[in-house]
Amino acid sequence: MQKSLKKYFAIFALPTVIAFMIAFVIPFIMGIYLSFTEFTVITNTDFVGLENYIKIFTVDDSFMNALWFTTKFTIVSIVTVNVFAFGLALMLSRGIKGTNLFRSVFFMPNLIGGIVLGYIWNLLINGVLGIFDVDITYKAAYGFWGLVVLTNWQMIGYMMIIYVAGLQNVPSDVLEAANIDGASAPQRLFKVTIPMVMPSITICTFLTLSSSFKLFDQNLALTAGAPGMETSMLAMDIYNTFYLRMGFEGVAQAKAVVFFVLVALIAYIQLRITRSKEVES
Amino acid sequence: MIKSKKSDKGIFVGLIALSLLFIYPLVLVLVNSFKNKLYILKNPFEIPMGEMFAGLDNYIQGAMQSDFIRAFAVSLTITVLSVVGIVLLTSMTAWYIVRVKSKFTKVMYYLFVFSMIVPFQMVMYPMVYIVGQLNLNNPIGISLVYVGFGAGLSVFMFSGFIKGIPLTIEEAANIDGCNPLQTFFYVVFPILKPTAITVAILNAMWVWNDYLLPYLVLGTKEYKTIPVAIQQAVLGAYGNVNWGAFMAMLVLAIIPIVAFYAACQKHIIKGVISGSVKG
Structure with missing residues (x-):
C-alpha cells in the first residue's frame, strides 16, 4: 500500500507543502538572510554581516x-x-x-x-x-x-x-x-x-x-x-x-x-x- | 476528594463572586453600548438613563460607519475557507507522512513541528512580500496562507492520532480494491473525526480573532476583517473616535463568539484539553 500511496504525493501532500512553503519555509529562509543585510525594499539588499545584530544592542535601545x-x-x-x-x-x-x-x-x-x-x-x-x-x-x-x-x-x-x-x-x-x-x-x-x-x-x-x-x-x-x-x-x-x-x-x-x-x-x-x-x- | 459540607458552601459563594467579576467587563461594554457617546468616557460606570440613553443609535452608527456587516462576511468567509482547507489538506498530508516512510516524509514532519515554535514576526516581512508578489492578497489567497501557518499544529495533531490506527483496516480496504483516495475518505477520515473537530475548533478560534496577518495582507479597505475594522475605528479616527458606535461594534464582535461557544461548548472544552497535549 505504501507504494501505491507514494504515487499520490501530488494529491495528498503537495497542496499543504505549497502553502507551507509560501507561508513559512521561504519567508523563514529569506528572513534569516535579510537579517544580515540593509534594505528598504526587499529586492535591493546590501550584505552588511553582523552590523544589524550589533545595532540592536548599541544604537537602538x-x-x-x-x-x-x-x-x-x-x-x-x-x-x-x-x-x-x-x-x-x-x-x-x-x-x-x-x-x-x-x-x-x-x-x-x-x-x-x-x-x-x-x-x-x-x-x-x-x-x-x-x-x-x-x-x-x-x-x-x-x-x-x-x-x-x-x-x-x-x-x-x-x-x-x-x-x-x-x-x-x-x-x-x-x-x-x-x-x-x-x-x-x-x-x-x-x-x-x-x-x-x-x-x-x-x-x-x-x-x-x-x-x-x-x-x-x-x-x-x-x-x-x-x-x-x-x-x-x-x-x-x-x-x-x-x-x-x-x-x-x-x-x-x-x-x-x-x-x-x-x-x-x-x-x-x-x-x-x-x-x-x-x-x- | 475529602470534602466538608461547610467549606463547600463558602466555596460556592466565592465562585459566584468570582463569576460576577469575570462577567463584569462584558456587562460594562454592553451597558455603554446603549449610552450617548458623549458620556462614555466621562461616566463609564453609570447606567444610561434619561438623556444618557442612546437606544439603538450606537448600533446603527457602528454598523454603518465601519461597514460592519461586510467585515463580518469577510471574517466568516476567511475562517470557513481556512478551516475547511486546513482540516482537509493537513489530514491528508498527515496520513501520507505517517504511512509513507521515507527520509523525505521524516524531514517534512520535523519541519512542520519546528514551525510551531517560530513566532510570526520572524517570517512576517518576507511573507507579506511573497504574498503580494503572488497576488494572494484576497480572501481566498489569505486562506491558503492560513493553511500554511496552521499546518504545523494540525499535521502534528493528526499524525499523533493516525499512528494509533491499525494498518490492517487500511490494508483490507486496499485488498477490496480501494485506491488511496477512496481508502482515505471512506475508511481513514471517518476514524479521524474527533481529531478533525478539535483541529477545526482550534483553528477557527485563531483565524477568526487574528489581527496582524489580515491587516498586513488584506489591508483596511475592501477586505477588512472584524478585528481590523475595530482597530481601524480607533486608528482611522485620528483621536476623534465615536465611542458610542465603538462600544456597539465591540458588542457586535462578541455576539458571534458567544453564540459559537453556546452551540459547541462541549467540543470546545474537549478541543482545549486534547489540543494542549502538544506541549
Whole structure:
C-alpha cells in the first residue's frame, strides 16, 4: 500500500507543502538572510554581516527595553495565571452544584480576540483611573498591570480547564491514605496533589510562557506602547521597527531572529525543567 | 476528594463572586453600548438613563460607519475557507507522512513541528512580500496562507492520532480494491473525526480573532476583517473616535463568539484539553 500511496504525493501532500512553503519555509529562509543585510525594499539588499545584530544592542535601545518589559510581564503572568487557574480548578473539582456553569463563565473570555479584549479593558481601566484624572498611558506601571490583569482574565479559564482534567487523574485512594496517615490539607496539596498534576503544570506554564512572551494584539489595543514606547513588548517593538522606522528593516529582521532564538531557547529549557519534576502515578 | 459540607458552601459563594467579576467587563461594554457617546468616557460606570440613553443609535452608527456587516462576511468567509482547507489538506498530508516512510516524509514532519515554535514576526516581512508578489492578497489567497501557518499544529495533531490506527483496516480496504483516495475518505477520515473537530475548533478560534496577518495582507479597505475594522475605528479616527458606535461594534464582535461557544461548548472544552497535549 505504501507504494501505491507514494504515487499520490501530488494529491495528498503537495497542496499543504505549497502553502507551507509560501507561508513559512521561504519567508523563514529569506528572513534569516535579510537579517544580515540593509534594505528598504526587499529586492535591493546590501550584505552588511553582523552590523544589524550589533545595532540592536548599541544604537537602538528600544529592543532591550522591550525585552526587559516582556520578561517582567511574562514572569508575573506565569505566576498569577497559574496560581489562580489552579485554585479555581481545585474549587471546581469538589462536585459543587453549578460547576459546569462556573466553568463556562471562567472560560468565556478566552474565545474573544486580543484586539477586542484590549479595548474592553481599555474602557474599564481608564474608567477607574479617570476617577483620579489620569489614564492608562500616564505611567508605564499602569500599562504593565493593565496587561497583567487582562492576560489573567483571558488565560485563567483555559488553564483552569487543563488543571481540572489533570486533577481528575489524581487517584482519590492516595489522598485518602495520606489523610489517614495524618497529612494536613496543605501537606496533601503540596506532597500529593501537586506532584501528581505536574504534567498539567508543565503544559500550562509552557502555554502561558509562550503566549505572554509573544503577546501583540492585546498590547496594541490596550496601550499601543504608551507612554512613549515604555510599555511596548518585543513583538510590538519588532513590528514598529519594521513599519515605522525607515532604513531599519534589516535591524528589525535581526530583532525577529533574536526573538525567535529566545522563544525556542526558553521553550526548550522550560520543558526540560518541568519535565524532570514529573512523577509517575 | 475529602470534602466538608461547610467549606463547600463558602466555596460556592466565592465562585459566584468570582463569576460576577469575570462577567463584569462584558456587562460594562454592553451597558455603554446603549449610552450617548458623549458620556462614555466621562461616566463609564453609570447606567444610561434619561438623556444618557442612546437606544439603538450606537448600533446603527457602528454598523454603518465601519461597514460592519461586510467585515463580518469577510471574517466568516476567511475562517470557513481556512478551516475547511486546513482540516482537509493537513489530514491528508498527515496520513501520507505517517504511512509513507521515507527520509523525505521524516524531514517534512520535523519541519512542520519546528514551525510551531517560530513566532510570526520572524517570517512576517518576507511573507507579506511573497504574498503580494503572488497576488494572494484576497480572501481566498489569505486562506491558503492560513493553511500554511496552521499546518504545523494540525499535521502534528493528526499524525499523533493516525499512528494509533491499525494498518490492517487500511490494508483490507486496499485488498477490496480501494485506491488511496477512496481508502482515505471512506475508511481513514471517518476514524479521524474527533481529531478533525478539535483541529477545526482550534483553528477557527485563531483565524477568526487574528489581527496582524489580515491587516498586513488584506489591508483596511475592501477586505477588512472584524478585528481590523475595530482597530481601524480607533486608528482611522485620528483621536476623534465615536465611542458610542465603538462600544456597539465591540458588542457586535462578541455576539458571534458567544453564540459559537453556546452551540459547541462541549467540543470546545474537549478541543482545549486534547489540543494542549502538544506541549
